[in-house]
Amino acid sequence: MEGGVDYLIDERKKAQFDVEAMKVAWAGSRQAFELSDRIAKLVANDPIFEKFSRPMLGRKELFKNSLRKVAHAWKLIIDLRLSEEEAKLLRHYIDEPAYTDLQWEMFIPAIEGQGTEEQKRKWLPLARKMQVIGSYAQTELGHGSNVQGLETTATFDPQTDEFVIHSPTLTSSKWWPGGTAKVSTHAIVYARLILDGQFHGVHGFIVQLRNLENHTPLPGITVGDIGMKFGNGAYNTMDNGVIRFNHVHIPRNQMLMRVSQVTREGKFVQSDVPRQLLYGTMVYVRQKIVADASKALSRAVCIATRYSAVRRQFGSRNGGPEIQVIDYKTQQSRLFPLLASAYAFRFVGEWLKWLYTDVKQRLEANDFSTLPEAHACTAGLKSLTTSATADGIEECRKLCGGHGYLVSSGIPELFATYVPACTFEGDNVVMMLQVARFLVKTVSELGYKQPVGTTAYMRRVTALMQSNCAVRTAEEWLNPGVVVEAFEARSTRMAVACGQRLAKFENPEEGFAELSADLVEASLAHCQVIVVSKFVEKLQQEIPGKGVKRLLEVLFYVYALFLLHKHQGDFLATGYLTPKQASLANDQLRILYSKVRPNAIALVDSFNHTDHLLSSILGRYDGNVYPKLYEAAFNDPFNDSDIADGIHQYVQPMLRQELHSAKL
Numbered sequence: 001m002e003g004g005v006d007y008l009i010d011e012r013k014k015a016q017f018d019v020e021a022m023k024v025a026w027a028g029s030r031q032a033f034e035l036s037d038r039i040a041k042l043v044a045n046d047p048i049f050e051k052f053s054r055p056m057l058g059r060k061e062l063f064k065n066s067l068r069k070v071a072h073a074w075k076l077i078i079d080l081r082l083s084e085e086e087a088k089l090l091r092h093y094i095d096e097p098a099y100t101d102l103q104w105e106m107f108i109p110a111i112e113g114q115g116t117e118e119q120k121r122k123w124l125p126l127a128r129k130m131q132v133i134g135s136y137a138q139t140e141l142g143h144g145s146n147v148q149g150l151e152t153t154a155t156f157d158p159q160t161d162e163f164v165i166h167s168p169t170l171t172s173s174k175w176w177p178g179g180t181a182k183v184s185t186h187a188i189v190y191a192r193l194i195l196d197g198q199f200h201g202v203h204g205f206i207v208q209l210r211n212l213e214n215h216t217p218l219p220g221i222t223v224g225d226i227g228m229k230f231g232n233g234a235y236n237t238m239d240n241g242v243i244r245f246n247h248v249h250i251p252r253n254q255m256l257m258r259v260s261q262v263t264r265e266g267k268f269v270q271s272d273v274p275r276q277l278l279y280g281t282m283v284y285v286r287q288k289i290v291a292d293a294s295k296a297l298s299r300a301v302c303i304a305t306r307y308s309a310v311r312r313q314f315g316s317r318n319g320g321p322e323i324q325v326i327d328y329k330t331q332q333s334r335l336f337p338l339l340a341s342a343y344a345f346r347f348v349g350e351w352l353k354w355l356y357t358d359v360k361q362r363l364e365a366n367d368f369s370t371l372p373e374a375h376a377c378t379a380g381l382k383s384l385t386t387s388a389t390a391d392g393i394e395e396c397r398k399l400c401g402g403h404g405y406l407v408s409s410g411i412p413e414l415f416a417t418y419v420p421a422c423t424f425e426g427d428n429v430v431m432m433l434q435v436a437r438f439l440v441k442t443v444s445e446l447g448y449k450q451p452v453g454t455t456a457y458m459r460r461v462t463a464l465m466q467s468n469c470a471v472r473t474a475e476e477w478l479n480p481g482v483v484v485e486a487f488e489a490r491s492t493r494m495a496v497a498c499g500q501r502l503a504k505f506e507n508p509e510e511g512f513a514e515l516s517a518d519l520v521e522a523s524l525a526h527c528q529v530i531v532v533s534k535f536v537e538k539l540q541q542e543i544p545g546k547g548v549k550r551l552l553e554v555l556f557y558v559y560a561l562f563l564l565h566k567h568q569g570d571f572l573a574t575g576y577l578t579p580k581q582a583s584l585a586n587d588q589l590r591i592l593y594s595k596v597r598p599n600a601i602a603l604v605d606s607f608n609h610t611d612h613l614l615s616s617i618l619g620r621y622d623g624n625v626y627p628k629l630y631e632a633a634f635n636d637p638f639n640d641s642d643i644a645d646g647i648h649q650y651v652q653p654m655l656r657q658e659l660h661s662a663k664l
């Protein structure tokens with residue numbers, strides 16, 4: 001047997017559920033599935049969107065090719081009259097970081113969220129027709145996480161009714177904004193507002209960077225690319241830029257003025273809108289990043305699962321086939337929790353999208369009451385899901401053995417493209433510390449204020465602190481109420497313990513800094529409560545299709561009990577579980593893995609990923625791995641000739657012992 005075609009055919013026959021119905025459950029609805037499937041095929045069948053050769057291209061060629069893809073996509077959007085939703089799917093399936101990500105996910109949302117009605121009327125139609133191309137220039141060489149520490153200045157000049165945008169130091173150079181180095185004509189620049197010598201906080205300003213006719217940088221603007229980034233291909237299709245402003249004048253009405261205004265006379269007016277709305281674009285993108293995590297993780301898991309069914313090692317009897325590596329319990333205990341995590345992140349992402357839509361509607365009606373919770377949820381879940389996904393992709397590489405390290409496995413580029421998600425839109429530790437602030441506040445108010453939303457479970461603080469887990473058999477872990485309660489109790493106990501230790505510090509900020517590592521762990525525990533509870537809520541809905549709900553229940557228990565096993569130190573230290581109960585959870589986990597096993601291939605087929613999206617020989621739908629790996633090796637341009645450049649010059653003289661007289 002040269003390939004694994006028959007193996008995957010056999011595996012698909014083992015499925016105990018309706019794969020087509022699971023595809024719908026994964027997509028969210030039949031309509032969402034059909035839309036997504038149609039756009040995926042459109043991209044997969046268009047040779048311009050080919051991406052398999054991307055990691056072999058030099059930077060300039062890579063970038064030009066990316067510009068071509070964007071132009072082709074825009075043409076398709078117009079010619080086929082694609083809706084905004086379809087256009088977003090098109091970008092997802094093209095699967096190439098590009099300046100349009102910043103245009104549609106940051107520049108436009110920033111104007112929508114922070115602009116006045118007049119500013120929206122002027123800028124949004126231009127941006128939506130791509131007549132201006134915008135980026136999001138917040139981070140600087142010297143400051144990223146600390147937004148209030150930004151150094152770029154926007155000084156109002158009452159004489160000309162303009163702001164003067166200036167980079168006073170080297171460290172104030174804008175550094176990282178995607179799309180800026182070579183493409184964007186405009187940027188939302190975050191800068192310290194200075195009126196009559198007084199600092200009035202950091203605000204966003206629409207600044208034109210380039211001449212719309214010939215694309216040259218405008219006077220006073222120095223702009224360039226910050227250099228190659230991690231990995232081949234990967235995020236190098238994006239032109240992350242550096243910008244330096246030398247007293248660049250912009251009209252007063254280009255400060256985003258929904259939150260605060262500057263009058264013609266140069267007076268600062270603070271509206272009722274909280275200043276945190278200036279950070280609203282980041283809340284929006286963090287929510288998108290959570291939704292995206294399940295897509296990235298499911299890709300890696302799909303590759304590793306299919307390959308694990310094709311790959312065989314050891315155990316051959318009488319010349320018969322060796323064991324499929326997916327049958328090793330160790331392989332299952334590494335792979336199946338990741339498979340379950342992909343589903344868990346899909347459902348929590350769906351819920352977070354709902355939460356964001358709700359908060360957006362409230363903000364439009366000037367109701368800011370749910371903003372702190374939305375901020376804590378998006379920050380915390382962004383941190384949890386991206387860290388787990390980045391680690392998960394790397395684990396999938398290892399699950400594929402040596403072949404996982406080949407670019408043609410599709411995993412190295414996926415990893416290199418994905419990992420910055422742990423850093424951008426808020427470093428993951430900094431984000432967990434935001435959750436910690438929210439939790440500490442919630443815990444300190446428990447005596448007189450009922451927690452709401454995702455912290456509502458802490459209303460039962462007394463019961464969660466005092467009662468202990470009642471599980472006596474492995475079977476008793478198969479109860480969603482029991483599982484959720486264990487997570488809630490552990491989280492409440494960790495948060496309350498942090499609160500008690502914090503209370504011993506005279507200076508709360510000092511205490512917060514001293515205990516920050518523990519606070520991050522308590523925040524993670526709270527975020528896990530959210531993911532686990534949202535999975536349970538999903539299971540309480542009607543989920544059509546033979547066996548679909550049952551399999552999702554299995555995946556829920558795998559996800560939750562795996563986390564419980566991984567963090568059993570917390571569960572034991574807080575006293576909620578006994579060592580025996582933790583051990584029973586682990587026994588149940590092994591039973592669950594055997595329930596996933598026959599369904600594993602069908603569960604990854606349910607992601608409905610095209611071979612184009614996976615761009616992986618190991619993860620091919622047909623399982624034809626070995627012949628295609630062999631073919632790809634000989635198609636590599638490096639194999640164009642048997643004698644590589646340099647052999648005659650540097651190797652042959654060595655073989656002939658003539659190195660000392662050779663010209664090197």
Ligand SMILES: CCCCCCCCCC/C=C\CCC/C=C/C(=O)SCCNC(=O)CCNC(=O)[C@H](O)C(C)(C)COP(=O)(O)OP(=O)(O)OC[C@H]1O[C@@H](n2cnc3c(N)ncnc32)[C@H](O)[C@@H]1OP(=O)(O)O
Pocket residue numbers: 097101102105106136138139144145146147148178276277279280282283285288289292371372375417418421423424425426427430434437438
């Ligand atoms: C390829 C991989 C897959 C990804 C694909 C996903 C697709 C999505 C689209 C892709 C688009 C673009 C690609 C990404 C490009 C990347 C762009 C960027 O990275 S842009 C720059 C992002 N920068 C950051 O995230 C900076 C992080 N820092 C901060 O957010 C803040 O400075 C913070 C929160 C750390 C602290 O702020 P500050 O010091 O000002 O405030 P305080 O600490 O004093 O807090 C005051 C008070 O406000 C609350 N707060 C803070 N932030 C918010 C918010 N956003 N909303 C609401 N409230 C907020 C804070 O908790 C405090 O509350 P209090 O009650 O007083 O304690």
Ligand SMILES: Cc1cc2nc3c(=O)[nH]c(=O)nc-3n(C[C@H](O)[C@H](O)[C@H](O)COP(=O)(O)OP(=O)(O)OC[C@H]3O[C@@H](n4cnc5c(N)ncnc54)[C@H](O)[C@@H]3O)c2cc1C
Pocket residue numbers: 102136137138139143144145146175176177178235240420423424425426427428429430433
């Ligand atoms: C691929 C990519 C694309 C990007 N695109 C953009 C863009 O389009 N526009 C834009 O404006 N920016 C962009 N960024 C910048 C990005 O938002 C920042 O890098 C990010 O917010 C992290 O900030 P930093 O680099 O200052 O990290 P730092 O804050 O310097 O972090 C360094 C270390 O310090 C730790 N740390 C920092 N503060 C604390 C604290 N208070 N407590 C404990 N630990 C702390 C962090 O955990 C981390 O380990 C991009 C970055 C990348 C990698």
